[in-house]
Amino acid sequence: MRVVLMGAGHIGQTIATLLSGSGDYQVKVVDRSEEALKKLRHLPLELAQIDTSDAAALRGALKGYDAVINALPYHLATMAAAQALEAGCHYFDLTEDVAATREIMRMAEGAKTAFMPQCGLAPGFIGIVAHHLSKKFSKLHEVKMRVGALPAFPTNSLKYNLTWSVDGLINEYCHPCEAIRNGEIIEVLPLEGMEHFSLDGTEYEAFNTSGGLGTLCETLKGKVQTLDYKTVRYPGHCDIMKMLLQELGMQFDQENLKDILRKSIPLTMQDVVLVFVTVSGERDGQLVQEVFARKIFADRDEKAPLSAIQITTAAGICAAVDLFREGKLPQSGFIRQEQVELPAFLANRFGKAYQQSRQVESIG
Helix, strand or coil, X not given: CEEEEECCCXXXXXXXXXXXXXXXXXXXXXXXXXXXXXXXXXXXXXXXXXXXXXXXXXXXXXXXXXXXXXXXXHHHHHHHHHHHHHHCCEEEECCCCHHHHHHHHHHHCCXXXXXXXCCECCCEHHHHHHHHHHCCCCEEEEEEEEEEEEECCCCCCCCCCXXXXXXXXXXXXXXXXXXXXXXXXXXXXXXXXXXXXXXXXXXXXXXXXXXXXXXXXXXXXXXXCEEEEEEEECCCHHHHHHHHHHHCCHHHCHHHHHHHHHHHCCECCCEEEEEEEEEEEEECCEEEEEEEEEEEECECCXXXXXXXXXXXXXXXXXXXXXXXXXXXXXXXXXXXXXXXXXXXXXXXXXXXXXXXXXEXXXXX
């Protein structure tokens, strides 16, 4: 399968490594940064330096290829998808942006090619898990989805290190969040809905953020009473972000805030990803709860270290592309994450990164 990978950042580099090493993909990586592309010269793939914000340049890079994997910043998702449609390429991305996903869904109507956004961790894998568990009930009551990408060794007041895109981080903290309450789709405010819990003896907090549900609200509308997604952090993080964004008004000066975070909050490769979903409902006349809980740790190999967020995000989109290539997903139109079968995902050569993670036995 001939694939154009847009973006050679941390996640893009991991995607490129996985796909080019599998033997089943002819990969071309495009990025505006020559420095980023240089890091991939040791791999058996083609590299092209182009302006990735230029629609014509992107479209030109797609000629002769079967599919696009978009690992660019979220604000370029709609433009990248439009170029894929124009070029007749299948399209996959990692965006958590709700508006971009809705526009891509509109593009996919009647398309001869496939469009599958939100193929990462959350949205992405978390929705696959939630939908899989929900199918085990005759009547659904509640679906709770919680995900955190956290530093293994927090040392600052935010108790946070940069583990992924600052653009994506601030985006999910600033936009309204979808949820289902009393069977109806509603919007809730970001950084609200605080809850506390412990996992393996460590205390965490969780609060509303945008985008993690993917398309599950539409899929489960009328079938579940309560559905929500919250981001997991260490206690105290949310209060500081609310002060910065809301009290100091930096939600209206996001570029300046992003610059401050990039300069002041260190990047770390030593992180851990928490994934857990609880689903309750009726089965055989009884009220039952199912839980899926995992921890995925960074790979601290000295020669080629990978952060947990790199591993989980790249595994998500590579598994989606691989399942599509194998004909296990629809071959045209819009593809929702919940159309992926969890057993097939975990059995996939890329998806097994989640299978090999440590299963958490209980949540307190």
